[in-house]
Amino acid sequence: MQLAKWAHDLAESLLATDLPRRWAHSQRVYAQALAPALGADAELLAAAAIAHDVG
Secondary structure, rough: OOHHHHHHHHHHHHHOOOHHHHHHHHHHHHHHHOOOOOHHHHHHHHHHHHHOOOO
């Protein structure tokens, strides 16, 4: 899960300190996104879920 790790680290660095509630929200979205088995697209979904509020 290299892409997801990168997205997690990026989102955390941009949200955790200044926007802790948004960071918590992103983490909940990430956790819910991992629930279904998505095969080859799981990595992309995990990255998108954790970074969806960045920017």
